[in-house]
Amino acid sequence: xxxxxxxxxxxxxxxxxxxxxxxxxxxxxxxxxMGWFRQAPGSEREFVAGITWDGGRTSYxxxxxxxxxxxxxxxxxxxxxxxxxxxxxxxxxYYCAGTRGVVIPLRQQVYNYWGQGTQVTVSS
Numbered sequence: 001x002x003x004x005x006x007x008x009x010x011x012x013x014x015x016x017x018x019x020x021x022x023x024x025x026x027x028x029x030x031x032x033x034m035g036w037f038r039q040a041p042g043s044e045r046e047f048v049a050g051i052t053w054d055g056g057r058t059s060y061x062x063x064x065x066x067x068x069x070x071x072x073x074x075x076x077x078x079x080x081x082x083x084x085x086x087x088x089x090x091x092x093x094y095y096c097a098g099t100r101g102v103v104i105p106l107r108q109q110v111y112n113y114w115g116q117g118t119q120v121t122v123s124s
Contacts, residue, residue: 002026004096004111009118012086016122020081022096022115030074033101034099036081037093037108038120045095049081057102064090086122093117 008020020036035050049070050059056071067086072079079096097111106110 002029002032002098004098004115006094006115006118008029009094009120011121012124014087014122015110016086017082017084018086018120020083020096020118020120022081023079024079024080024098027078028100029098030076031100032098032102032113032124034068034070034072034079035097035099035111036070036079036103037095037097037111038090039117040089040092045108045117047106047108048094050106051079052102052104057104059106075112082122086120088122088124090120091122092118092120 003025006022032052037045038048039045051070053093055072067084069082075081095117096115098113
């Protein structure tokens with residue numbers, strides 16, 4: 001079992017940056033594929049980025065590629081999402097999620113573990 005807690009959200013102006021963290025508890029974090037999702041009001045939850053258990057492969061939604069970077073520190077059981085050049089359309093609740101496996105799923109239904117979410121608001 002893995003418990004996830006996100007932090008680092010907040011209010012930022014367009015063009016600014018934020019770094020989200022997701023701290024995991026549980027001894028099996030290092031074997032878990034991790035992903036970040038987001039959900040804006042009135043929208044479906046969507047995949048943002050994912051990373052394999054060893055950090056060797058990453059995947060990004062096209063709308064964030066080149067602006068967001070996902071990374072992980074297995075020694076600290078933490079996954080990060082560095083978000084640069086933020087735009088108002090990035091405003092959403094951001095969730096980290098985890099699942100066992102070797103590939104990075106894009107569908108939220110595949111993920112077994114979820115955090116409570118952290119709000120990111122980008123003002124224009």
